[in-house]
Amino acid sequence: MTTLVTGGTGTVGSQVVVRLAALGQPVRVLTRSAEKAATLPEGVTGLLGALAEPSTLGAAFEGVERLFLLTPLAQDEVDQGLAGIEAAREAGVGRIVFMSVHHADQAPQIPHFASKVEIARGLERSGIPYTVIEPNSFYQNDLGLQQPLMEFGVYPMPLGSVGLHRVDVRDIADAAVAALTKDGHQGEHYPVVGPELCTGEGSAQAWAAALGSGVIYAGDDLDAWSLAASAMMPDWLVADLRVMFEHFQERGLLATADDFTRQRGLIGREPIGFDRFATEAAAIWKSQVAGA
Template identity: 40%
Template sequence: MSILVIGSTGTIGSLVVEGLARHGASVTAMVRQAGKASLPDGVNSVVGDLNNVATLRQAMAGVRTLFLLNALAADELTQSLQALNVAREAGIERIVYLSVIHADLYPNVPHFASKHTVERMIEKLKMPATILRPAYFMQNDISIQQVIEGYGVFPMPIGPKGVAMVDARDIADIAVAELLRRDRAAEPLPSVTLDIAGRDVLTGESATAVWSKALGRPIAYCGNDVSAFEAQLMQNGVPAWMAYDLRLMMDGIQQVGQIPAAGTVEQLEQILGRPMRTYAAFVAERVQQTNKH
C-alpha cells in the first residue's frame, strides 16, 4: 500500500513527494512519461493521465492514500471528477485534495468554480478527505521577478483588498502532514477543510513596497487594469483561455481578496510546529539568489 501523488512534478507536488520521502513513506508519483521526472531515491513512478481513465485505474490499484493536485487546465473539472470517481472505485478512503481559498466566492472564475464543484462532490459523497484551500502562492511572483528588477514595475494587479500570500513550501509541508496523518490512521478520518494563508495580508501597493525595500530602489505598482494584464499574458504566449481565466481571477482578487478567517494562521502553525514563512523573507531570498548568479 502506498501514497499516490497526482500532480507530482509541479511546484507543490514535487515538494510533497520530497517531504513524504523524507518521512519514510511509501510514495508513488504519477507521471505522464516514464523516465522524464527526477524523483527522490525510493520513490516509485507510475505513468498516468488525468484524461485517461484506464491509466488512472492502473495507477490507483493498491493505493491506500491519495494526493490530488490538478494543474490549471481547460478540462480541469472533468479530470478531477474522473480521478476521484476512480479513487472511489479503488476503495481509497484517505484523500488530500488541493483546492483554492474562497473557491465558493469566485463563481465566474473557471478553475475556482471547478475546484468548488470537486469540494461539493467530496462533501456530498462523504469521501474522507482533507481539502486544502491555499491563497495566492508567493512562488507565482518568480515569473515576474525579471520584470520587477528589469523595468522597476510590479506587474501583478492584485489590487487593494488584500491577499494573504502563502509560500509553496508551507503548503507542501501541511499537505505532507495531512497525508501522513490520514495514511497512518487505523480507520478513515473525518473530512476537514483547511484554508492555507500567510500572516501578512498584502495589497498591490504593499507587495510592491516589499520589493522596493529588498532591492533598495523604488519599484512602481502597475495598477489594477486586468485587461492589460490579460493582454500581456497572451503576448507572452499564454493560451487565450488561460489568460482569460487568470484575468477573471485577478478581478475577483481585487473585489473579494484572499483573507483567511481569524485563527487560521495559528492553526496552520500548530500543524507545522513553526511560523509560516513571510513574503518579505521570500522576496529577500529571491533577490539574494539572483545576486549570486
C-alpha cells in the same frame, strides 16, 4: 503506506513528494512525462498517466493507500478531479487530501474556483475519507517575474489594494503532508494562508527591499495585463485569471482570525512571511546574475 501524488512534478506537488520521501514513506508520482519520471527524487516512483486520460489510471492507483489530489489549471479540471476520485474509489484508497483554493465557494464566477468546489462535492459523495486544503495565492507565482523585477523595476501582478493573505508553497506542502500522514483531519477544510496582507504596492515595496533596487507597481489595469498575458497563455486561461484578478481587486482574498487558528492546528507553527520568501529568491537571482 503508499501515497500517490498527482501534479507531483509541479510547484506544490514536488514539495509534497520531497517531504513524504524524507519521512521514509513510499511515494508515487503520476506524470505525463517519461523524462520527468526519470528525474524524480531518489526512491520516488514515477508512473506514466494523466487524470485527463482515465484509462491510464488503473496501474498508477493499484495498491495506493493515500492520494494527494492536485488538479491542473485546465478547461476539463472538474472531469480530471472526478476521474482521480473514481480511480481512488476503484483502487480502495483510504484517504484523499485534495488541494482547492482559499474561499473557493465565495467566488463562483472564477472558473477554476468553481471547478474546485465541484470536485470537493465529488469527494463528499465518494464516501472516501478526505481532507481539503485551501491555499491562498502562492508567493512562488512571483518567481516568474524575475525579468520585469530585475530588468525593468516593475511589479506586474495586478493584485490591487485590498490585499491577499498569500502563502508560501512550503507551508502548503507541510499542510498537505500533515493531513496525509496524521489522523484527526477527516472531513475538514483547512485554509492555508500567509501572515500578512499582500497588495500590489506592498509587494513592489517588498521586492524593492529584497533586491535593493527600485520597483514600482504596474497598477490595476486589467486590459493591459490581459494583453501582456495573451502572449504567454491561452485565451481561456487569460479570461479565467482576469476574472480572478477582478475579484482580488474588489474583494481581496482575506484570512480570518479563525483561519489562522485552524492552520496553526494543522502545521503547528506560524506561516512563512513574504519578506523572507522575497529575500531568499532575490539572493538566488542576484547570485545567478553575478555568476553569469
